[in-house]
Structures are given as C-alpha cells and as structure tokens.
Amino acid sequence: MALLSIDEATARIQALAVPLEPETSALSHAAGRVLAADVACDRDQPPFDRAMMDGFAVSSADGVGPLRVVGIVPAGGAYDAVVAGGEAVRIMTGAPVPAGTDAVQMFENTTWDDDHVTLTAPVRPGENVARRGSELREGAVAVPSGARLTSARLGLLWSVGAATVQVVRAPRLAILSTGDELVELADRPGPSQIRDSNRGVSGDLCRRAGAEVVLERRVADDPSATRSAIADALDQVDVLVLTGGVSAGDFDVVGQCLRAEGVEVVFHKVDIRPGKPLWFGHRGAQLVFGLPGNPVSSAVVARVFLVPALRRLAGAQRPHDPRVLLPLRAPFRGTGDRPTYQPAIAELGVGVTLLRTGGSGDLPGFASANALAILPARHPDFDAGSDIEVMIDAEALLG
Amino acid sequence: MALLSIDEATARIQALAVPLEPETSALSHAAGRVLAADVACDRDQPPFDRAMMDGFAVSSADGVGPLRVVGIVPAGGAYDAVVAGGEAVRIMTGAPVPAGTDAVQMFENTTWDDDHVTLTAPVRPGENVARRGSELREGAVAVPSGARLTSARLGLLWSVGAATVQVVRAPRLAILSTGDELVELADRPGPSQIRDSNRGVSGDLCRRAGAEVVLERRVADDPSATRSAIADALDQVDVLVLTGGVSAGDFDVVGQCLRAEGVEVVFHKVDIRPGKPLWFGHRGAQLVFGLPGNPVSSAVVARVFLVPALRRLAGAQRPHDPRVLLPLRAPFRGTGDRPTYQPAIAELGVGVTLLRTGGSGDLPGFASANALAILPARHPDFDAGSDIEVMIDAEALLG
Numbered sequence: 001m002a003l004l005s006i007d008e009a010t011a012r013i014q015a016l017a018v019p020l021e022p023e024t025s026a027l028s029h030a031a032g033r034v035l036a037a038d039v040a041c042d043r044d045q046p047p048f049d050r051a052m053m054d055g056f057a058v059s060s061a062d063g064v065g066p067l068r069v070v071g072i073v074p075a076g077g078a079y080d081a082v083v084a085g086g087e088a089v090r091i092m093t094g095a096p097v098p099a100g101t102d103a104v105q106m107f108e109n110t111t112w113d114d115d116h117v118t119l120t121a122p123v124r125p126g127e128n129v130a131r132r133g134s135e136l137r138e139g140a141v142a143v144p145s146g147a148r149l150t151s152a153r154l155g156l157l158w159s160v161g162a163a164t165v166q167v168v169r170a171p172r173l174a175i176l177s178t179g180d181e182l183v184e185l186a187d188r189p190g191p192s193q194i195r196d197s198n199r200g201v202s203g204d205l206c207r208r209a210g211a212e213v214v215l216e217r218r219v220a221d222d223p224s225a226t227r228s229a230i231a232d233a234l235d236q237v238d239v240l241v242l243t244g245g246v247s248a249g250d251f252d253v254v255g256q257c258l259r260a261e262g263v264e265v266v267f268h269k270v271d272i273r274p275g276k277p278l279w280f281g282h283r284g285a286q287l288v289f290g291l292p293g294n295p296v297s298s299a300v301v302a303r304v305f306l307v308p309a310l311r312r313l314a315g316a317q318r319p320h321d322p323r324v325l326l327p328l329r330a331p332f333r334g335t336g337d338r339p340t341y342q343p344a345i346a347e348l349g350v351g352v353t354l355l356r357t358g359g360s361g362d363l364p365g366f367a368s369a370n371a372l373a374i375l376p377a378r379h380p381d382f383d384a385g386s387d388i389e390v391m392i393d394a395e396a397l398l399g
Numbered sequence: 400m401a402l403l404s405i406d407e408a409t410a411r412i413q414a415l416a417v418p419l420e421p422e423t424s425a426l427s428h429a430a431g432r433v434l435a436a437d438v439a440c441d442r443d444q445p446p447f448d449r450a451m452m453d454g455f456a457v458s459s460a461d462g463v464g465p466l467r468v469v470g471i472v473p474a475g476g477a478y479d480a481v482v483a484g485g486e487a488v489r490i491m492t493g494a495p496v497p498a499g500t501d502a503v504q505m506f507e508n509t510t511w512d513d514d515h516v517t518l519t520a521p522v523r524p525g526e527n528v529a530r531r532g533s534e535l536r537e538g539a540v541a542v543p544s545g546a547r548l549t550s551a552r553l554g555l556l557w558s559v560g561a562a563t564v565q566v567v568r569a570p571r572l573a574i575l576s577t578g579d580e581l582v583e584l585a586d587r588p589g590p591s592q593i594r595d596s597n598r599g600v601s602g603d604l605c606r607r608a609g610a611e612v613v614l615e616r617r618v619a620d621d622p623s624a625t626r627s628a629i630a631d632a633l634d635q636v637d638v639l640v641l642t643g644g645v646s647a648g649d650f651d652v653v654g655q656c657l658r659a660e661g662v663e664v665v666f667h668k669v670d671i672r673p674g675k676p677l678w679f680g681h682r683g684a685q686l687v688f689g690l691p692g693n694p695v696s697s698a699v700v701a702r703v704f705l706v707p708a709l710r711r712l713a714g715a716q717r718p719h720d721p722r723v724l725l726p727l728r729a730p731f732r733g734t735g736d737r738p739t740y741q742p743a744i745a746e747l748g749v750g751v752t753l754l755r756t757g758g759s760g761d762l763p764g765f766a767s768a769n770a771l772a773i774l775p776a777r778h779p780d781f782d783a784g785s786d787i788e789v790m791i792d793a794e795a796l797l798g
Contacts (some may be wrong), residue, residue: 027584027599031603031606045763047588048590052758054584066554073645074620075579075591076579076591076620077579077580078590078593082577093692093693094580094693095580095591096591111408126637126792130757130760130761132760134761135757135760135764136763141501143766149776150603150769150792151600151607152600152765153601153609153760154603155596155597155599155698155762156766157592158584158595159589159594159596159694160594161584161586163584164564179474179475180473180475180476181474181475181476181494185426185560185562186560186562187560192475192477192494193461194446194477194493194558195557195559196557197555197557198554199557200550201550201551201553201554201557204549204550204553204554205550207430208430208550208685211416221473221475244474245730289565293474299550316449317779322747323747323748324723324747325748349722349723358534360528361449361451361493362529362533363444363533363555364535365534366551367542367549369551393549
C-alpha cells in the first residue's frame with residue numbers, strides 16, 4: 001500500500017484543526033494572538049486635523065508672509081479662536097491645527113520671532129496636516145477578525161481604546177513521553193538509557209506555535225499507566241502529543257490505549273524522511289499526534305505537521321512556515337524513495353547549504369541547522385547552484 | 400550639517416550595545432536566550448551503539464540467514480550475552496545493539512517467527528545502527544557559547560542533562576511616554592488628545608526582541624516630573640526608551656533632564672524617513688533611545704535601531720532582521736531627499752508591494768504591512784519588476 005503523501009497528511013490534519021472558540025483577553029496579554037471579532041474605530045483617526053511637524057499653522061492662501069504670530073498650541077492643547085488672514089499660530093507635532101489655517105510650515109523653513117514669522121518656502125494646502133478621519137473613520141474596522149496581533153496592530157488597538165479584545169483561545173496541550181529508556185533532565189541515565197530530549201524540542205516548538213503546554217510528563221511502558229495518562233491528558237487538553245511508541249514494534253500498547261479512550265486513527269505513517277512513523281488521530285475536536293522517538297524525526301514532523309495545526313487552532317490564516325527557493329551552495333547526494341526534509345543552513349538572498357548529518361538520531365547535527373530543505377523523492381544528485389525549496393524557521397535566522 | 404547616515408547611527412549604537420553579563424537560568428526558562436558558556440557533552444552521544452529501527456540485530460557476516468532468535472531487547476533494556484554467529488536478537492528503536500552484532504534489519508525486510516528470522520535483504524555493516532560517540536564525544540562542546548537557544552538546541556541541552564545553563568542576561572527596559580496629548584488605554588481622550596499607542600507598539604517590539612519591560616508609564620510635560628521619572632527609570636534598567644518629546648520644538652525639557660541625570664548624547668537625528676528625530680545617548684553602559692512621537696516614525700526607528708540593540712545586549716550574534724531582494728509588483732513613486740523605509744507587503748519568493756500610506760502618522764496603513772522596503776534617497780520612480788531590498792519581520796509573515 002502506498003504511503004500517505006505529505007500533502008494528503010497535511011490536508012487531513014488541517015481539516016480537523018478548526019480555530020478554537022473566542023475568549024476575552026486584556027490587550028496587554030494578547031500579543032501574537034489572533035483577533036476573533038472586528039474591532040471598530042471609536043472615533044475618527046486622527047480625531048482632529050493633526051499637525052505632523054513642529055512649526056507654524058498658517059493659511060496657505062497667505063503665501064510666505066510675514067504673518068503675525070497670535071498664539072501657540074502645544075500637543076494636547078487647542079487654539080480656540082479662528083485664525084484670521086495674515087495670522088499664524090506656533091504649533092507642536094500632534095496638536096490640533098486651528099480653524100482658519102490649512103497647513104503647517106516646519107520651523108526649519110521659517111524665520112521667526114515672538115511676534116512675526118516669515119516662511120522661507122510657501123506651503124501647499126494641507127501640507128504637514130493629517131486631516132481628521134483621513135486614516136480611519138469612526139465606526140470603520142480598525143483591526144479585522146482573523147488578524148494576528150503584531151506590534152503595529154497592538155498599537156492600533158491601543159489607539160482605539162480596545163483595553164480588552166476577543167481573541168481565538170490558545171490551544172491547551174499535553175506532551176506524554178513514552179519509553180522506558182527515557183529519564184528526566186536532572187537524572188543520571190543508566191547505561192541503556194537517555195534523557196528525554198524530545199520533550200524539550202517539542203515543548204518549545206509547541207509554545208512558540210502559540211500553545212499552552214499544561215501537562216508534560218513521562219509515562220512508563222505499561223498498558224495501565226499509559227491508558228490512565230492518556231485519559232487524564234484528554235480530560236484537560238485540545239491537543240495530545242505522544243513522543244515515542246509509534247514505530248512498528250511498539251505501537252500496539254499506545255494504539256490500544258488510544259482506541260480504548262475513544263481516539264480514532266486518521267493515519268499512521270507518511271511518505272516523508274525522516275518521520276515516517278507519524279501517527280495522527282482525533283477524538284471529536286481533540287487532536288492526537290504520535291511523534292517518532294528518534295529525535296530528528298520527531299522534530300521534523302513536529303515542524304511540518306504539528307506546528308501548523310497548533311497555529312490553525314489558534315486562528316492563524318497562514319499557519320505554514322514561509323518557503324523560499326535558494327540556490328544550493330555545494331552539491332548534495334541524491335534522495336532515496338521518500339521526500340526528504342534535510343537540515344540546512346539558509347542565508348536569505350544568498351543560498352542554502354545542506355548538512356550531511358548522521359540521520360534521524362543526530363540531534364547535534366540537526367541543531368546547527370536553521371532551515372529544512374525539501375528534497376523530492378528519487379532525485380539524482382543535486383548540483384551546486386540548483387534552486388532548492390527551503391522551509392524557513394524565522395526565529396532561527398537570527399542565529 | 401549633513402544628517403547622520405543610517406549605517407553610522409547603527410554603528411554608534413552597536414558600539415555601545417555590549418552583551419550583558421551571564422546569569423544562571425533553569426533550562427526550562429532559557430528558550431530564545433543566548434548561551435553564555437559552552438555546554439559540554441557529559442557522555443558519548445549516542446551513549447551506546449543504538450538501534451535506529453525496530454527489527455533484528457544481526458551480524459552482517461551472517462548474510463540473510465535463517466538465524467536463530469535468541470532474545471529480545473527493548474528500548475531501555477540490554478542483552479547481556481554476546482550474540483554468536485547464526486543468531487539474531489529482536490530489537491526496538493533506541494535499544495543498545497548487542498555485542499556480537501553490527502547491524503539492524505528492520506522488520507519490514509524480514510520474515511520471522513518466535514524462533515527464527517530470515518532477512519529478505521542483506522544488511523551492510525553498521526546499517527541502522529548509530530555508533531556510540533558518532534554524534535558527539537564525551538567532553539566535546541554540545542552547544543557553544545553565543546548560540547541562541549532554538550528548539551533543537553534546547554533538546555540537545557536536555558540530552559546532555561544541562562538542567563541549568565549560563566545565559567546572557569535579558570536587558571531590563573523602561574518606556575516613558577511624554578506628551579500632555581496622551582491618555583491611557585482605558586481612558587476617554589479629550590478633544591485634543593489621543594491614546595498612547597506608541598507604548599503598545601514599542602513595548603511589544605522590545606519584548607519580542609528579548610527585553611524585560613520592567614517599567615511603562617506616561618510622564619506629564621513638566622520638567623520636575625520628567626526628571627524624576629528619568630532618574631527613577633535609570634535606577635532600574637539597562638535601556639530607557641522615551642517616546643515623544645524629541646522633535647525640534649519640545650526636546651529642550653527632555654534633553655535637559657537627561658543631561659542633568661548624566662546621560663550623554665551620542666546623536667540626535669538620522670538621515671531616514673520616517674523617524675529623522677531619533678535621539679540616542681548613554682550613561683555608561685545604559686542606553687537611552689528617544690523615539691519620535693508620530694506612531695509610524697516611532698515604530699520604524701524602533702525596528703531599525705532599538706530592536707537590534709536589544710538583541711545584541713541579550714547576546715545575539717546576528718541582531719539584525721534578515722533582508723531579501725524581492726521584485727516590485729507594482730510601480731511606486733520616487734523618493735525624496737532621505738532614505739525611506741516604506742511599509743510593504745512581502746511574499747517571499749514572489750514579490751513585494753509597497754503601500755501608499757498616509758505617512759508617519761498613519762498607523763492603520765502601517766499595520767497592514769508585514770515588511771519594510773528600504774528605498775534609497777533621491778531615486779526616480781521605481782518600475783514594476785525592479786528588485787527592492789526588504790527587511791523581513793519574520794513573525795508578521797505568518798499573517
């Protein structure tokens with residue numbers, strides 16, 4: 001039977017990864033979240049004709065003057081009278097432009113004393129003035145539902161006074177590690193044991209994808225312990241991640257426990273290297289991912305399948321990492337019978353170097369990569385200079 | 400006098416932005432931080448000859464068998480005897496490969512029962528075995544000083560048992576907003592007032608750059624209040640960010656207060672649009688940024704100058720956002736007399752669209768951008784298809 005393709009596996013996961021329900025959040029805690037309802041502008045933006053420069057508010061019809069300085073208006077202040085022909089008002093950035101004026105000339109283009117100002121260059125009507133409502137009208141949508149709250153959008157929500165907002169709830173997630181060979185971070189492993197590095201990798205990937213990791217623990221290779229850990233996790237979370245226990249020989253116990261808890265399999269195994277043993281299932285809206293035990297396999301399928309699912313649950317409209325074509329800087333061996341995600345060092349605008357790592361166990365080799373190159377199956381050797389599709393881990397580019 | 404160039408301003412800031420001292424952190428709180436000391440491998444990785452697949456451990460010299468199955472070794476277990484010629488041991492991924500065998504054949508390439516196994520394909524010596532120490536030797540550097548703790552490096556630190564690590568301390572930062580036109584998020588602005596959106600934008604940018612924002616407040620436009628707020632902030636932080644109060648007319652008060660508190664100016668004004676009024680100074684190792692009051696100006700210079708400084712203080716070796724060349728999707732007007740950072744929508748591998756925003760006050764227009772296009776000064780109109788340098792905000796690409 002042909003293995004499931006990467007695209008088909010992605011489609012089946014994304015079909016079940018539906019954005020979670022809205023919740024109310026203080027704006028101060030909403031960074032990076034996805035807005036669940038349009039936020040409207042509470043008044044025109046700017047709310048008044050706003051000076052964009054420090055200088056003199058004038059009527060453009062008056063030409064270069066000299067004009068009589070009749071007052072000063074600081075930011076936050078106002079000039080209450082109407083400015084007459086031949087008059088000017090000293091004004092600061094952010095202040096309301098007085099009635100009777102239609103432009104601001106910056107200090108640098110004037111000569112002035114306390115009584116009079118002469119412009120060294122004339123002004124156009126509206127110059128250095130942001131007209132009331134020119135950015136947004138009262139009642140217009142300031143930030144639309146579905147928008148991710150970047151810094152600038154947070155600022156915009158500040159400007160319309162959205163102290164609380166409706167955002168898509170962050171997925172709650174549990175990570176259960178299986179395997180008697182695993183010990184905790186602080187423990188000394190026995191001769192046949194290793195520390196549970198997969199939990200460190202997948203926990204961080206999930207948090208960065210917007211999930212709240214509410215439960216992280218190791219489970220003994222024992223049916224009753226496994227089943228009760230799964231049941232306990234499914235009581236609490238939207239997404240259950242199991243690491244280990246999905247390869248050919250030892251999936252029986254985990255699979256039986258999942259079935260007994262009402263989890264239906266969607267697929268087991270994908271046509272990808274590394275990471276073929278990936279298992280995916282669901283119980284209603286709850287998603288269950290079984291990641292392979294080999295650390296690089298686990299990290300790759302978490303990046304390719306799990307992270308986009310979490311971003312989608314959190315409401316992202318573009319949940320996938322960006323991809324670019326980059327020229328290969330040195331030749332690389334051809335691929336085998338599966339599409340391959342090869343650890344790589346990408347330099348945007350320059351090229352990509354594929355790393356010759358020790359395979360699906362070689363976490364040290366993998367950790368020096370900042371990207372994954374996507375190589376098609378059964379491809380002959382890649383020549384230097386060929387364009388390679390690269391999946392970018394934006395954070396890792398900062399080095 | 401010629402304005403300071405962007406490159407020169409960057410160089411002066413980076414010369415003063417020296418990585419902070421190391422501190423001890425639990426690994427569980429070190430995500431995204433920069434390692435301040437090499438972490439060595441506490442034992443060979445893998446610590447034993449490790450099976451990479453579920454299957455049978457065999458001697459490659461035995462060919463395809465049939466071989467007698469003399470035992471089973473689960474992950475975390477061990478096979479204590481030496482396997483003789485003609486024998487095989489059933490083995491699980493992650494288990495130690497028994498003495499006397501040198502390869503693992505996966506189940507799929509065997510026919511077997513409890514007593515005997517026949518390989519349907521021969522194995523090469525070492526096939527599906529990760530040799531002890533093949534990834535890292537005991538005592539070798541697992542993660543070097545200066546490395547940013549990505550997911551994979553966190554996993555690697557887990558695998559070597561680094562429960563606590565030395566990381567570069569995160570910069571502590573204060574944001575003081577000046578301007579009587581500003582009101583708090585939850586307050587109703589008067590007719591000449593606006594809410595303090597700059598604090599929302601710059602606070603989020605600083606947090607995402609790795610800073611700990613320990614103080615955020617608005618300061619009245621009054622010399623004694625301003626000076627005491629500055630003094631109080633400088634008692635607590637590595638970086639002081641002032642927003643507003645740096646344009647031509649109203650810098651006097653802030654500048655006097657800074658001087659009185661021992662802050663030396665490094666530069667005031669940069670040849671950039673928007674954001675020319677940027678002020679930068681220092682008091683010893685403490686850095687002080689005065690951001691302009693116009694919201695787009697403030698956001699742009701925070702991205703271009705402040706964020707890289709914070710990343711550098713936090714130890715980053717590549718503190719600047721990545722830049723790429725992208726073809727322009729539609730023609731755009733030429734630039735004036737200053738290099739211009741134009742809000743843009745970038746699609747990696749496709750192109751860039753420059754946004755015709757309402758200028759340095761137009762936060763709504765700016766918020767729909769996911770990148771800044773870098774346009775040289777005094778350039779005639781840009782044709783569709785021309786390559787434009789674009790500064791990528793990795794987070795914003797996810798949409």
